[in-house]
Amino acid sequence: MSRTPTYIYKLVPPDLIVLPLPERLPLSQLDANDGFIHLSTAVQLPETLRRYFANEMKMYILRLEYKHVEKDIRWEDPRGKDPGDIGAEGIYPHLHNGGQLGSEEVEDVFVLERGGEDWDIEKIRNSEWLVY
Numbered sequence: 001m002s003r004t005p006t007y008i009y010k011l012v013p014p015d016l017i018v019l020p021l022p023e024r025l026p027l028s029q030l031d032a033n034d035g036f037i038h039l040s041t042a043v044q045l046p047e048t049l050r051r052y053f054a055n056e057m058k059m060y061i062l063r064l065e066y067k068h069v070e071k072d073i074r075w076e077d078p079r080g081k082d083p084g085d086i087g088a089e090g091i092y093p094h095l096h097n098g099g100q101l102g103s104e105e106v107e108d109v110f111v112l113e114r115g116g117e118d119w120d121i122e123k124i125r126n127s128e129w130l131v132y
Helices: 028-033 044-054 066-072
Strands: 009-013 056-067 071-074 092-095 106-115
Touching: 009 066, 028 071, 028 092, 066 071, 092 106
Parallel strands: none
Antiparallel strands: 009 056, 056 106, 071 092
16 A cells, blocks of 8 residues: 555553643653654554553544645654555554644544453444544
8 A cells, every 4th residue: 555644643542641632742652762753544553552552441543634744754664763655564654743743733533442352443433534
């Protein structure tokens, strides 16, 4: 898949979110350590939820319009080491803009709660909110 996404997404646990969104949200420890903001495409989001947020009961999904942040996006492996093509397997969008993520960058917020043992991803997939 090499077509440019319409939206990209940031998963944020409840302890790092403030609503309404301020100009700048606090960075996760991972984002602060890596020096960029980890994002996912709509296709990558379910696996990112399962892999990195398995112990959370609720997550906030921030939707960013890709064209609004495109100039600061690098497509890289999860560690930010190896660049790759847009939408390629194992290649994620990373926001390299000095840690700026807040009301200016975020187009919409969705609250997702667990559905039993796993994330109820169908809830947003069926709502057409989750768009590549």
